[in-house]
Amino acid sequence: MSRNKRSGTVTILPELQIIDIAEEGKGVAKADELVVFVDKAVPGDIVDVKVVKKKKNFAEAVIEKLHTASDLRTDPFCAHFGTCGGCKWQHMQYDAQLHFKQKNVEAALQRLAKIDTSGMEPILGSAENKYYRNKLEYTFSNKRWLDQGDMDGVEGLEMNALGFHVPLRFDKILDINHCYLQAEPSNTIRNHVRAYALQNGLSFYDLRNHEGDLRNLIIRTSSNGEVMIVVVFAYAEQEKVDGLMADLQQNFPEITSLMYIMNQKKNDTIFDQEVITYAGRDYIFEEMNGLKFKIGAKSFYQTNSLQAHELYKITKEFAGFKGDELVYDLYTGAGTIANFVADSVRQVVGVEYVPTAIEDAKFNSQLNGINNTLFYAGDMKDILTRDFIAEHGKPDVVITDPPRAGMHADVVERLMEMEAEKIVYVSCNAATQARDLAILKEKYEVSRIKPVDMFPHTQHVENVVLLTLIK
Template sequence: YANEGKSIARINGKVAFIDGAVPGDVVNIKVHKSKKDWMEASVETLVHPSEDRIESFCKHFGFCGGCKWQFLDYPSQLKYKQQSVIDSLERIGKVHPKEILPIIGSTNQKFYRNKLDYSAADRAWVSKEEFNSDTYKPVPALGFHVSGNFTTVLDLEECFLQPAPSNQIRLCVKNFAVKNGLSFYDNWNKKGFLRTLIVRNNRKGEFMVIMVAGEKKDEWMFPLLDELKNNFPQITSLQYIISTKVNDTIFDQEVITYRGENFITEEMEGLQFRISAKSFFQTNPEQAYNLYKVTRDFAQLSGDELVYDLYTGTGSIALFIAKKAREVIGIEQVEDAIIDARLNAQLNGINNTKFFAADMRRVLTPQFFSEHGKPDVIITDPPRGGMHPDVVREIVQCGCPRIIYVSCNPASQARDIQMLSSQYELMKIQPVDMFPHTHHIENVALLELRNQ
């Protein structure tokens, strides 16, 4: 498999990246793009299946943009994910870890997510055959975008990603909207009422629902919210947003609480994490716990250390390790996330953390190190693009004895580790599968300063 989750074949001297194939399949392909040394293709017909191929369990598989590895048995998924981490480190980073720990698989391979965003559309996606048939009649949709197409939405009957009553909430919203003539969003002309449904939950079974409307119509919004309130006692936080802007992000929008609190709370080792509509929290909480435990174990804390937590987000890792450290300093660019981090520290009575809202590239300087102290341990958990080269250089120059690099993208992690390898040795790695049935993989790497 390539990093993007496509199978690799070699045809007439070219490398072919094939969507929808499992290693070991014999397939006929359709070529979509062809260059001098490579091509992109998809499976047209399956001639002979690989022994790793299984039947998908979801009726929407193949059309929906999620869960693209459902046709691959779970042990094989883990095998290919682990190998993709090693391949990235060796091919891109030119490094090989001293120790490779076996990937931690997800106990739950279904209903493992605690957040889903459902998109609405005035016309549901249908196949070409359905569209061209005499019986075709456009119907609205509430579901996910079709694979590779962000203007069309597949109407979902059932989804296996989030626990009940997520499916029932989505169907309730759609049925109420259809029955009462509420308009669904027109993704081409950017108008319409029902736009996005955001559903979040915690492990206690409490749900937060956020309705996003493309126009202000209280006469539609309030009865819809009442319908949810009356049918789902699990909803402890019911909110709404009026968004007339072009893109779907909510971070610059006002969130209005209709019923209940404006947050739900997740618990981990006795710590309470308050999650609001705009908060980031790992979407697979069981595996997030494993990820945080690995990070803490790799840090080897005795209680005397000053720890820097870079790209701290809402401070979940910083707070999780705080009781094992002398002090933890968290840095994050998103100001709302830092507000959440400080609130969560206060909520848990943790007073040995400091959080700074700043651009990492500008704040992580020799002056910052001299003001706040040279770290004994640096934990870094950057976004998919990895760290800016200037940030990597500052880390190298500060001479911190131990670095724990948490990554959701093995390719960018490998690139950064190559830069760090001038002064640091890659001691061990621990892949963690946060997203079963996808090609995505998290990896935790421990680096130690050479010649300490």
């Protein structure tokens, strides 16, 4: 390595070659024994980097100068790239993104669970890698993030913003002009709401002092054209609330569900808040594989609708149903997977922590004429007891799709006791999945592995693993 150059207290590491990409999406280089994680670097780049954080064995850095651009680079398509926390990989070609996602899943399973991944199936890419999300949540703030160009003319600059949190800055919001994550009318509605608020004197939320009229804007769309708008107010007078709601109803007749929430808590969560329907239904419908699913303001539904269908088809294929199975669907959410597989099995028992999600799951079964599902709400480790299994029967197949933190240790222990013939483990976090597999492999062998890209231009990836009981 060339000798470090120093400018004041700043350390510059010259001409590093980016050799890999880390699980959190940063490029990886080596400087002697030091591992360097470089923001916005692509494998194949040769760069000078400025160190921004230094530990004993690794450093974090940003690109100071790009000497040679990787063949895997491409031009970012979004004007907000580099500041916004989303779509961090849009400067890398999509085929390369898929390659490194597969590689990262392999690395996690090998390193953390000592699993042989030689038979791992190729990652399934997303047919749509722009405008693929069906839900976005924006934040209002009176403290807009200012970039260097804004600083030059900061006096008199509009400081209100409607957009996304800047990474590591909870009180700063990047004002979004056009977002490539959600199809129209998402951008048009968001920009209209911002303009209306500015023209009519509605104050944007102060994230530090907790005051202001407007707090959040949630936009949900479905593949069949339905649109849900939820405006979250904080301290707005009812006259202001009604004014904005009436304006949206008049200007956007395509809105199927128009609702609002008054949230004066210190946090943004809405699960404990009353949702007030101003116009239309209090839900929209999504369709998949001939099934209809009700989605409310608080409902969980996979945010990439088209790719969710592919994910569920893979889950069903891995399970290899013959028609007479009892299936436990753990972390069932709104019962999407449970209802998706119900026509191929004898019975599905779904368990989920969120009571409103279980209400949706039951409704979705009734809506689709499905009568072989049972759903229970409660903490998984408390519901999935020996008595519960004795009452409902030992499952032939378990489908589990936990949150990023993976399964609770008590749940893993119960799976080991149940000894279902098959477990299909769907995960959005290969590291926590590997942690659980390291325990399960005492009784199960990993028969199939297939990653699925649900979130193009990000480092995130879903992974489906089939576990078969060792006889």
